[in-house]
């Protein structure tokens with residue numbers, strides 16, 4: 001019978017084979033969902049996902065791409081936004 005906290009959805013089941021050849025269920029914390037683009041809602045690449053306690057130990061430069069709107073917009077939407085901004089200024 002799983003403990004109450006293991007039924008919250010925060011944990012995922014992992015089936016582990018013990019040295020005595022018995023399958024037991026272990027509960028490990030599940031990772032959060034992927035970061036999505038603010039415009040087109042596609043999953044962002046170059047943005048790792050893990051629990052906040054683990055992410056706190058990752059350097060800030062490794063958490064998102066080092067460019068304007070990195071970690072917020074995908075590269076395609078960023079390119080389009082910058083183009084629109086420049087073309088808006090020209091007029």
Ligand SMILES: [Zn+2]
Pocket residue numbers: 037038039040041042073074075076077078
């Ligand atoms: Zn996008």
